[in-house]
Amino acid sequence: MKMLFETRPRRRSLALGMLVMVGLLGLPMGAATAAQDKDDPIQALGLKVYQQSCAECHGENGEGSQLDYPHPLHGDKTLEGLTTYIDEKMPPGFEDEVTGEDAEAVARYVYDAFYSEIAQARNAPARIELARLTVDQYRNTVSDLIASFRGRGQWPDERGLQGEYYSDRGFRRDRKQIERIDPELNFDFGIGVPDGDTEKFDKRNQFSARWQGSLMPPESGTYEFVVWTEHAVRLFVNDERTPLIDGWVQSGDDRERRASIPLLAGRPYRIRLEFSKAYQGVRKDDDEPEIPATIRLSWVPPRRAEEVIPSRYLSPQWAPQVFVVTTPFPPDDRSVGYERGTTISAAWSQASTDAAIETAAYVVEHLNDLAKVKDDDPEREIKLRDFAASFVERAFRRPLDPEQRDLYVDRQFDTSPNTETAIKRVVLLALKSPRFLYHEIDPELDPYAVASRISYALWDSLPDDALMKAAAEGRLETRDQVAEQARRMLDDPRARAKVLDFFRKWLKIDDIPDLAKDPELFAEFTPEVISDLRTSLELFLEDVIWNSDAADFRRLLLDEPLMLNGRLAAFYGADLPEDSPFAPVAEGIGQRAGLLSHPYLMANFAYTSESSPIFRGVFLARNVLGVRLRPPQEAFAPLAPDLHPDLTTRERTALQTSPESCMSCHALINPLGFALEHYDAVGRFREQDNGKPIDATGLYQTRTGDTATFEGVRELAAFLAASDEVADAFVERLFQHQIKQPIRAFGPETLPDLRDAFVTHDYNIQTLLVDIVAESALTPRQSAELASTGE
Structure with missing residues (x-):
């Protein structure tokens, strides 16, 4: 330049x-x-x-x-x-x-x-593009399609697993001595028995226990389960017959067992852990110390450290088996800031075929269970034809007409050598059909298209029975009717999982490959601390969005307490007992302002040994204020502190970005990032940098040309919480994540109307989600181009 x-x-x-x-x-x-x-x-x-x-x-x-x-x-x-x-x-x-x-x-x-x-x-009018199911939508849809024939597990308020304790090594009903809800499975019984009640149990302190219920994974991905015990153990996850971990026969000194399984967020999975304390076939001499009884059930969620499974993810409610497609897919395009399925590559086409084959094999293997039919039923073929027709209807999200039933069902049964082959052909035809792969392939604004738009907006999956019934009865014709269904569906864990996924992407959480810091400077910033920070952030999001009817977006920017447990409190300066569970803490942690100063984000937007006003400023500009920044013209590396040992991070940043070619963007970026200089590379509050007082003054020129000035995170937060630019950016990003389409394609007034309603309703995120669904579901797709131009 x-x-x-x-x-x-x-x-x-x-x-x-x-x-x-x-x-x-x-x-x-x-x-x-x-x-x-x-x-x-x-x-x-x-x-x-x-x-x-x-x-x-x-x-x-x-x-x-x-x-x-x-x-x-x-x-x-x-x-x-x-x-x-x-x-x-x-x-x-x-x-x-x-x-x-x-x-x-x-x-x-x-x-x-x-x-x-x-x-x-x-x-250049924006258009509502014809788009296939994204990878997440495909997996969710197939899983819920199978679940529609079994029923979905419920997720009541009670937390923990149902525990049963028996006074022998087996599980005889007449030997059951204790029945209770255990919040988590992390017990050290020592050499005794549960509750120390020796009269109820075997005089040699032998006993068994079984815990069962369901678990709710917080995000989709592969989970590693870990069981630690000195005795016999079996763990069943999403399968009541085949154990995921089988250590019923103890051998050697092996105490820890691990196994992995893919899970989808928003769906409860059945879980059962069986434990038996015995002497493992070794005769106990009077002088030989008895083997103690310890049992611990942990997991390693995606991008986290191992932890005892918290009670908030456990329920005593039993859940049906969930089908999860394991076929790998190529990733979706995210170049526009949200996943979209606008292209089909050879790899994606092959993956969808392989996934359809995998699903067909599963359906045939569990056919009697899914179709509610027996092998010796004289009407077996008739019932299987009806099951196949229902499968295709649910896959297509609408009733079949006679010609479609003939093509997808009857013709396959008439030409197949047996019913199992016919079922496989039906499943393959349905899951490879554009009517399944494109959930908005019908441009007409009919009730079933509206139902699909609602369910994919909130769940990334197909409509449930209640929504399909509303479509069949003509109760999806008005904005109020759509909003009524949207409010009902927000209570489903699948809606919460999709919204949490939005925040992970908006806050760049899923883009964090490794938060490790310089071990000489931050030796106590361990993987366990990092994992706890992610939990802290997600608990804060859940509290703001779901634990209050207000669901006030401004709290995300203004709240002063941090969610801390004992380990985090020790690292960030709060006074809590070492074993404290997560709770909001405001004292001893310095000035805080919601997400803006959360240590997980501050550590992410920082270098390994020092803060980064540039990373933090870019995040605020792009993600919070919605400014369209272009990538830097040249590769950028920060000035090493050793080159300017007397300068603070702020001073080095100002020096490096002082050329005119840099300041065209950094005149905007730097002053935003400077306001967060009170937080070091791991998000701890500080008053000095390199022996000098922190200068946390900053400014921002708004779209209207006004200049806002602020000092520190609290003043920055107050400005952002009242900014129309922030409201616009949040509404646009949330809309595009939920709908998977550009907001401008729905008309030039869509964004300002949604923003005004958001402000009018006191920045209620739940109300905004309902408004987004009501606004988008009734927009005719065939007139998308006219809508985008305002004609």
Whole structure:
């Protein structure tokens, strides 16, 4: 950039200086077609200045040019903000070249012609794209499709597992001595018996125990289960016949057993742990010490350390078996900030075929259970045909007409050598059909299409029976009717799992490969602390979104307490007993403001040994304020502290980003990140950096051109919580995560209308989710292009 200023004529440099800084904060789009009102003198002046001074570098219609500036001039500032930016932010040497009326005229022309959201919608209309199921949607849909024939497990309020204790090595009913709910399985019985009641149990202290119920995984992925005991043990997960871990015959000194299994979030899985304390066939002499009895059930969730399974993920309620597709899929495209299924590669096509084969094999293996039929039933084939028809209807999310039933069901039974082969063919045909793979393939706005839009918006899965019944009875025709169903479905764990997944992506949690820090500086920042921090963050999110009817988004930015357990409290300076469970703590942890200063995020947006105002500023700009930042033009590495040992992190950052080519973006990024300098590389509060007092002052120029100033996280949080830009950004990101479509494709007023309703309803996240579903489900897909242009 500096070279362009030095080598080109003054007038061309002026154009670049005026518009490049604006364009660098824009959103890459296609070429625009400028629209002008030639009778408007301000527009005419702006057009003249633009054509004379700007078009050579930025294109006739702001589309950019390959030689000088390849990015189109698009952005999200208001007209006033754009005018102020041009008027005040010219580079050194050109501060007085475009001011006052000239700046206003150029800004007005650029804004109306191709910069603003309305201009972008006019020149390059967003469309509701035909999209296949994403990988998560595919797995969820197949799992719930199978579950629809078994029933889904419930998730009541009571936590823990049902425990039964027996006074012998087996599980005879007449030997049951204790029945209770155990919140978690982490017991050291020593050489005695449960509760120390020797009269109820075997005089040689032998006993057995069985715990059962269900567990709810907090996110989808592979879970490793770990059982530690000196005695016989069996663990069953999602299967009541075949143990995941079988240590019923103890051998040697092996005390720990591990096994892994894939699980989907939002679905309860049956679990049973059987334990038997005995002497393992060794005769006990009077002088030989008795083997103690210890039993611990742990797991290793995705991207976390091992932990005893917390009670919040356990229920005494028994759950049916859940089918989980294990076929690997290539990842979905996330280049636009959310997963979408807009392309089909050869790898994805093969994966969907392999998954259909896997599902068909499972259906045949469990056919009698799913179809509720017996081998010797004289009407077995008739019932299997009905089951097959129901399977296809549920897969397609709508009733079959006679021709479809003939193609997908009857013809397969008529031409197959046996019923099992017919069922396999039905399942394969259904799961490879576009009617299954594309949940919005029918453009008509009929009740069943609306039902699918509701269920995929909230669950990433197919409609349940209640929603299908509402569609069949014509109760999905109005916004209020859609909202009623959405409110009901928000109570389902699948809705909560999808919303939590949004926050993991919005906060960049799933992008964290490794939070390890310099061991010489942060030796106590262990994998267990990191795992606890992730739990702390998710407990905070759950508390804000689901544990209060208010579900106030502003709490995410303003709440002062941190969710800490004993281990985290010791690391972050709070006064809690070592074995304390998670609880909100505000004392001893320094100034805090919700997510903005949560240690997990502060540690993520930092280097291994020091903070990073740049990482933190980029996160605030892009994810919280919704600014469209472009990637840096060159690879970036921070200045090593050893090169400038007397400087603070803030001072080194300011030094490194001082060139003009950097400041076009860092003039926005740095002041936001500087406000978080009270937090070190692991998120601990500090008053000094390198022996100097922390300077946590910062500023931000809003879209309207106003400059907000703040010092420290509390003032930053107060500004962000009241910002329309933050509300806009959150609404847009949540909409696109839930709907998997661009929000502008639903009309130019969709975002401002949803934002205004969000503010009116006191920033209630649950109400916003309902409004998003009600807004999107009734939008006719065939008129998407007209909707995006406002026609």
